[in-house]
Amino acid sequence: MDAQYYIDLEEQFGAHNYQPLDVVLQRGEDIWVWDVEGNKYLDCLSAYSAVNQGHSHPKIKQAMIDQLQKLTLTSRAFHNDQLGLFYQELCALTNTHKVLPMNSGAEAVETVIKAVRKWGYKIKGIPPDRAEVIVCQDNFHGRTISIIGFSTNQQYRDGFGPFTPGFKIIPFGDTGALEKAITPNTVAFLVEPIQGEGGVIVPPTGYLKEVKSICEKHNIVAIFDEIQTGLGRTGKLLAEEHDGVEADVTLIGKALSGGFYPISAVLSNSEVLGVFMPGDHGSTFGGNPLACAVARAALKVLIEEKMIENAAKVGDYFMSKLKAVKSPHIKEVRGKGLLIGVELVPEAGGARRFCKQLLQQGLLCKETHESVIRFAPPLTISKKDIDWAMDRIEPVLKGA
Ligand SMILES: *Cc1c(COP(=O)(O)O)cnc(C)c1O
Numbered sequence: 585m586d587a588q589y590y591i592d593l594e595e596q597f598g599a600h601n602y603q604p605l606d607v608v609l610q611r612g613e614d615i616w617v618w619d620v621e622g623n624k625y626l627d628c629l630s631a632y633s634a635v636n637q638g639h640s641h642p643k644i645k646q647a648m649i650d651q652l653q654k655l656t657l658t659s660r661a662f663h664n665d666q667l668g669l670f671y672q673e674l675c676a677l678t679n680t681h682k683v684l685p686m687n688s689g690a691e692a693v694e695t696v697i698k699a700v701r702k703w704g705y706k707i708k709g710i711p712p713d714r715a716e717v718i719v720c721q722d723n724f725h726g727r728t729i730s731i732i733g734f735s736t737n738q739q740y741r742d743g744f745g746p747f748t749p750g751f752k753i754i755p756f757g758d759t760g761a762l763e764k765a766i767t768p769n770t771v772a773f774l775v776e777p778i779q780g781e782g783g784v785i786v787p788p789t790g791y792l793k794e795v796k797s798i799c800e801k802h803n804i805v806a807i808f809d810e811i812q813t814g815l816g817r818t819g820k821l822l823a824e825e826h827d828g829v830e831a832d833v834t835l836i837g838k839a840l841s842g843g844f845y846p847i848s849a850v851l852s853n854s855e856v857l858g859v860f861m862p863g864d865h866g867s868t869f870g871g872n873p874l875a876c877a878v879a880r881a882a883l884k885v886l887i888e889e890k891m892i893e894n895a896a897k898v899g900d901y902f903m904s905k906l907k908a909v910k911s912p913h914i915k916e917v918r919g920k921g922l923l924i925g926v927e928l929v930p931e932a933g934g935a936r937r938f939c940k941q942l943l944q945q946g947l948l949c950k951e952t953h954e955s956v957i958r959f960a961p962p963l964t965i966s967k968k969d970i971d972w973a974m975d976r977i978e979p980v981l982k983g984a
């Protein structure tokens with residue numbers, strides 16, 4: 585069957601909530617994927633950073649096979665022999681006290697909003713139903729009703745109201761605005777260390793550090809959404825490490841399973857997640873033994889195979905190569921580690937047409953925010969692979 589056959593099936597039977605590029609993928613191995621016609625591509629999106637460890641990593645695959653031959657799902661009505669080990673290893677790695685496992689990133693965000701609201705009422709003493717959470721302009725935290733309610737992207741919201749109240753929006757990267765927005769009812773500030781979907785927006789140096797100290801001063805919970813920036817993407821295990829800070833609560837997801845299975849987690853100090861009592865929150869699949877076994881393997885290979893160090897080193901190399909490209913279409917190249925955005929000037933006619941040309945050249949890239957091309961390959965990529973990619977990226981960026 586040719587690609588068009590599969591595309592037509594999706595078109596006919598699927599909801600049209602995505603606009604994928606015209607490529608039908610069938611197989612993946614490390615940084616490479618193949619389409620149904622046998623063409624090979626370098627994956628420069630990594631499923632929005634869910635495949636940091638590379639496609640079908642053999643050790644994660646084996647861990648998944650081993651576990652699914654034993655036990656896949658118990659629900660949390662019973663204990664399982666993977667969950668505690670997963671907690672222990674994750675806590676040791678991230679210097680965390682308490683973990684709450686969920687499935688998708690959006691669920692982790694929903695979970696933390698519940699937790700900080702309850703923390704506000706039970707610990708901070710805020711009057712009932714008055715809790716406020718501060719968030720940033722151009723944020724991306726997922727697609728549930730509550731989360732899109734505090735999005736500033738009109739398309740994400742249009743037609744989906746009424747929304748959950750209790751959120752206040754301030755500019756990203758602006759600590760003065762944070763100070764001003766805090767009221768006695770503020771319970772938390774939710775922020776991405778680098779805004780990924782927002783167009784790879786890097787805040788001023790020291791931003792997170794300042795955020796953390798403001799949160800401490802006003803007794804509000806600092807929540808860093810590291811679902812995209814975490815797990816090595818920016819050249820550190822967590823992007824907050826660049827600022828030498830630890831959030832009160834950190835959210836991870838995406839690469840937590842290396843792309844094999846949906847799993848996310850809320851990493852917290854004892855006080856915030858401590859507010860949850862049996863029955864307060866749950867998820868049928870959250871913390872299931874298959875997810876835990878896969879996540880344990882995914883974390884292990886990330887560390888053991890030095891993917892984080894590689895992301896820092898190769899990321900710097902990739903960034904310097906992209907910055908050296910002289911093209912009238914490029915406005916700015918920015919990012920950290922292997923999370924890189926190339927912003928085009930308005931006259932360039934949008935990023936999508938460049939992504940289409942890159943596809944022809946054997947690179948899978950996705951535009952974000954219309955005018956930004958995001959380069960976020962698996963963290964296993966080598967300098968040699970970057971040279972291969974640049975031989976194709978440079979002419980496309982320079983072309984008409
Ligand atoms: C992708 C993403 C989410 C949502 O994760 P899903 O698994 O798609 O629900 C939340 N926050 C950030 C920063 C993300 O990049």
